[in-house]
Structure formats: structure tokens, C-alpha cells
Amino acid sequence: AKDYELRQYETAKWVSTVIRGETQKEAMRQGFWKLFHYIQGKNEKEMKIDMTVPVTCLIKSGCTDFKISFFVPFEHQDSPPQPTDSDVFIEERKAAAIFVRSFGGFASPEKYAEEAEVLARILRNRGQPFHEDFFYTAGYDSPFKLFNRHNEVWYFKK
Secondary structure: OOOOEEEEEOOEEEEEEEEEOOOHHHHHHHHHHHHHHHHOOOEOOOOOOOOOOOEEEEEEOOOOEEEEEEEOOHHHOOOOOOEOOOOEEEEEEOOEEEEEEEEOOOOOHHHHHHHHHHHHHHHHHOOOOEOOOEEEEEEOOOOOOOOOOOEEEEEEEO
């Protein structure tokens, strides 16, 4: 469809942290830095790991916990170094079909929520079953990139 796409993601490992009781914007900031320290060597192998995209944030309806994640690069998927920060963990996300809506610009929490609502409305109108109680935000650009920015919202297909 022109206003969204359906992607099939394979099972993969992500490095994640959960920030509780903050605004989404503050949770993203805190979570990003915890994960950035992990890839800079705050792990059991003291290994530097390449930064990957997207950076995702799990948004659950009515919940103030935010799970921020970095994709573990392909060369480390088999055995990512374990985090030394107790707030950071490796998770395996199972293969899934995901509805994706892309948009440009600088994405605020409000903009992500708005785009997620547009995607949810489109999916409902087209009779596409999806998990409505949560969505992911996905950011692909450094804060220093000013133009041609790429952001997404993801709903998992039922």
C-alpha cells in the first residue's frame, strides 16, 4: 500500500534497556546513552560495537515504561557481548510480520503518536488484524542530520 508497508523481520537480537516513569523524550535520552555506553565498550568483552539503526522505542498503551533498543550488528548476532550495566540486556525478538509507516522530519513523541494513530486507522479500515496495545517507534538518523530524515512506526501483525 502507498501509505504503509508490511515487512517480514527475521529473529534477531537487540540490546535494550527499560526506562520507567519518565517522559518518552527523557526516556529516549537516558536509554540512548545507556545503550551507547554498551556499544562503546561497557560490556564483558570491553568491545566497541558499531552503532546500528534503527533505534527503537516500545510504546505500550497507558504505560510509562519505555523500552529503548539498538539492533545488534549481524557479526555479533550469534554471541553479543553481555552488558555490564544491570539495566541493559540482550533480547531476542522472534520473527514477525510488521506493518510500517514511514515519515520524515524531526520526530517528537507527539509526531510518533500521531503517525501511529494514522497507521492504526488505515489498518482497521482495511481489516488488517494487528496488536493494538503497543507499537514501536524507529529512528534512523543521528540528531545532527538535518535533511532527508527517516522515521517509522511499527505495529505487529496478528
